[in-house]
Amino acid sequence: MNRLVMILLCFVLVGYAAFETRRLAIGPQITITFPQEGGQTASTTVTVTGVVENIAFFTINDAPAHTDQSGHFSLTFAPPPGYNTLTVAASDRFGRRTSKTVAFTLLTYCPA
Numbered sequence: 001m002n003r004l005v006m007i008l009l010c011f012v013l014v015g016y017a018a019f020e021t022r023r024l025a026i027g028p029q030i031t032i033t034f035p036q037e038g039g040q041t042a043s044t045t046v047t048v049t050g051v052v053e054n055i056a057f058f059t060i061n062d063a064p065a066h067t068d069q070s071g072h073f074s075l076t077f078a079p080p081p082g083y084n085t086l087t088v089a090a091s092d093r094f095g096r097r098t099s100k101t102v103a104f105t106l107l108t109y110c111p112a
Contacts, residue, residue: 028090028098029053035086035104042107047076048086058090081108 032050051071052058060075067073089099
């Protein structure tokens, strides 16, 4: 009986350890919630929002950026009129890197 309990306990511990280390195996993850790919806006400022997971360092358009404790980020900037691309890149503590690029258009209206 004691042997069975010990074996069961070992399986539970190994399973829990595998569950907790899954994030290390996945690597950095990036989700950009705004702006949407191919979207258009007429606002002179754009607020980039999204979520990053399993990161040690990340950048938005090659400038260092920061997150809150849950991995959400937000950055407001003024892009030039016309077609724009935005790149969010992240790396984890093991050197694995990933990036996401979003293209959007800043519309300008000229009253006639």
